[in-house]
Amino acid sequence: MTNILLTGASRGIGAAILAALSPAARIVGQATRAENGLIAADLDQPGAAADLWHEAVARLGSVDVLINNAGVFEANPIEDDDEAWRAAWDRTMRINLTASAELCRLAVLDWQRRGVPGRIVNVASRAAYRGDSPAHWHYAASKAGVVAMTKTIARAYAKHGILAFVICPGFTMTGMADDYLASRGGDKLLADIPLGRVAMPEEVAEMARWLALDAPASMTGAVLDVNGASYVR
Template identity: 75%
Template sequence: MTVHILLTGASRGIGAAIAATLDAPGIRLATQATTGPLATDFNQPVAAPSLWQRALDALDGRIDVLINNAGVFEATPIDSSDAEWLAGWERTMRINLTAAAELSRLAVLHWQGRESGGRIVNIASRAAHRGDSPAHWHYAASKAGMVAMTKTIARAYAAQGILAFSICPGFTMTGMAEEYLASRGGDKLLADIPLGRVAMPDEVATMARFCALEAPASMTGAVLDVNGASYVR
């Protein structure tokens, strides 16, 4: 049977690499990006339910796998004004965590309604465990929330065949990471990665494909690190 997959954040970087690795026979892929038929601004409260319905329409009423990859990585320095700091916090939380939660809820209800299982793959971050820079409290908190949400879904619905996995990349060679590496002194940050380099998008995509299609059911709830041993648990 063809597997129907909804992937968010497919415009570039990790999302584009995931889309490429899922471009294969036996897979129908609906991709959310900033442009195109499934374009979505997750900063808007009604965005996630609208995307879910449009994706269902595009995939003939059935979604088997949800991959939550959409996210932002925007600095909000502690000495910003109160209003700016709060606005940055709430924007990051809504895009990185709340939208993923809304889509995950709709996915679980969809699978319960048809009495068949499904898979959720959440692209979180090393920051969920290690934290991030002083200007990125909100980013670290959003990714930690995503990991906790994944574990909760896995524990709550495994008996119904609903599986959930988190992937936690460290620095990955995307537009967001390149900018951050440059701003924080790239050589110094690279020295903190025993592998000696940042991850490549296709490495994270390989893990996402595995979780979406191949990971055994007993792996549900797993949090998989892709960070060159820069953070080990």
């Protein structure tokens, strides 16, 4: 059975991914606080990603698939004072990009050392390509970094059987998306989605399940959009 480390597993898309994969894999999930068997790891803290990796290996014996889903979506208006703006920028980069990069690095090094294949599935965002609101420069930049990093991993390590994929959801019906829709005028935002609704967590989870277990190797480096045609490339 496939062993999987999944970050951001406590709610929203992460909880849906956990449910979708549970029948077919052994999964260790991460959350900021320990609950329901999840590993507690505050990815805003130095060393947390490495500690998480080593704890996952201790629990599972080995990790075959890494799914980076943890992330934050917090406003950072440019009108804030310099120190507050930099702090918010740094926090989002640490959680959304740096922690994912640390885990990807540890996974690749482990798979290379053991001479085994592996898969990475990174959850980014439509914002990586389309951008986001004026208060979310940092969020869009962090997700663009995730996309570029994943493509680089795919190109560099395919010869070792290490595959990497990205999912770019648009608005998804999670608490985070609900709050944003309400704050920005839900009807106006929905009018920008040709499908007429936001994605459901289960739809994104099905993409993650398929990439983790079934997607053909030749798809490595692919970016899958789940945004109701609100942004097409």
